[in-house]
Amino acid sequence: MSNFKRYLVTAALPYANGPVHIGHLAGCYLPADIYVRYQRAQKRDIKFIGGSDEHGVPITIRAMKEGVSPQQIVDKYHALIKESFDQMGISFDIYSRTSNKTHHETAAAFFKKLYDDGLFEEKETEQYYDEKTNTFLADRYITGTCPVCGNPNAYGDQCEKCGSSLSPEQLINPRSTLSDAVPVKRKTKHWYFPLQNYEDWLKGWILEGHTEWKNNVYGQCKSWLDSGLQSRAMTRDSSWGVKVPLPDTEGKVLYVWFDAPIGYISATKELTEEWADYWCKEDTKLVHFIGKDNIVFHCIIFPAMLKAHGGFVLPDNVPANEFLNIEGDKVSTSRNWAVWVHEYIKDFPGCEDMLRYVLCANAPETKDNDFTWKDFQQRVKGELSDIFGNFENRAFVLMHKLCGGKVPPLHADVFDDADKSLLAEFEITKGKVEESLENFKFRDALSEVIDLARKGNKYMQEKEPWKVANTLAEKPDNQKLIDNCIHICLQLTANLAILIHPFLPTTAKKMLHKMKVVEKMLEWENAGKTKLLSVGYSLRAPELLFRKIEDAEIEAQIAKLKSGLIKPVEATNTKPDNTNDAGKEPAPVKAGIVYDDFAKIDLRVGTIVAAEKVPKADKLLKLQVDLGFETRTIVSGIAEHFKPEDITGKQVVVVANLAPRKMRGIESNGMILMAEDKAGKLHFVNPIDAIDNGSSVS
Incomplete structure (x- = not known):
């Protein structure tokens, strides 16, 4: 029995700068929903809090790319994200947003309390500034070459290629993402939160007081604390966000x-x-569900803020999951390597519980896991349909065929050890599922539910009531054996509905409909009971819980994923084409140049994201090329060699600083590098390995 009077569960606020993908679901939203649904079934006082994070650099970057205001961006993606969560059954009590008035007032008041208590350090420092746009640059507005791995497109706070945490000062050849200008240093004033002042308290609270936390969470916290904490700026120079509630702070907002x-x-x-x-009573259990990239903020920075403010409860647990990869590769929104939730819902209508099942069964609870479409298909068939769905369907089919469509009685005179053993499993399984859910082991809990259905299949197969039915003419009393088997299987089906509900809510409600019972039966106290369905009660006709996932659907999803990927072009031919020896001679080498002449050329890697023929121009294609920092229109004379649909998604090398030129009324901003073989056929010049768009070529 819990010692807490109420529960408060939060799930990480997703950035409202794009849709959510299945990695987000598996990371924190699905486990949070399972936990909350279970606690509700326990009749506990619980609130499930979510919302969109609508401030910060990712929002403004997306707004710049789309040529709209930050408010338009957050309005668009907040609605899309909320709808995706609703359709996937993520049952928030509220899904709010940080751009609203209540949040601005709450965050500003929180900051002002710490300021009035003298807890901030006011510092004037030099920060990077873009003179072209007259803007102080947040870390994410600065890109440059990573000093660790040489990635030319590392951000000022992190290199996404090697994962190193960085500062803008560490970047080689830093530049502004707003204008591509070389940033300069200018003085600016900000308020810093001295985390080091809370280091001893955090060590006691986490390292001694929360040894039960997951190893990945505890280990990351220990690493941070062992390395020593430092002051962190809690304000930024920006026009988008919660304004700093102090005089003479125009253009400054709270750090996201x-x-x-x-x-x-x-x-x-x-x-x-x-x-x-x-939030303020000690008998509240606060639980943050997050991904592993948010551990430091939820376990160190936010608790220190709450402690400094005073009067708030602290998180009892922060069960962070690891990452979910897709088809063996890390999810990347910039490369479009993701399975988007809103697209899954469109492609597989009515199959939300199937995705919930696979994401939980394959959850990255202790290590990064991999989602593949083939595994999705196999798990749905081999576990969800063939074990769980098959048992439930057989119980209904046999009830209608052998027991007149009603719940048969249980006959004590033919009650045997197999009957007794299976009935005992109801309560045993309930205990195992309960223990796993309380300890945030959702994968184990789901496995126990499926295993109970597996035991039901085994029991039914051993009893073989369909064969016993063939003996009734000679032995009419054998109907009792049939009745006992079907009665126990139907009571097991009722238990399965209760146990599966936190995981697959739509499926559980379908089962209730077929059993003609109300949702009150899903209360957790009913799990483990052996008399949930009344004898003589007529049930509805059998109907499959899960549809088959066809091979063609899986192949289409794999093709869709790969075709949408921004990737390099494969070499057209890796061996010399000796058949063209009689073709035209190679062009002579042009007059020599010095290095400084070559250095003026800015070669960048880009990806063709769209291509179309230019009207009334047989040789010209109009290309849209993503250079990482912007998308360029380039007109290229390659229409006689390539079809538009064949080159979309291909990675190319672009002369990025070529002066604009109008061709057929279209302004072309760059040139694609091509190679011409002896036969006069053009070939793309492209990287051998995948590389970030915008990467320099030298």
């Missing part, structure tokens, strides 16, 4: 990682007038 977790508090305020009960 200061204001975002306060979004949990402001959302709870919107949800209920009793919000303080959930």
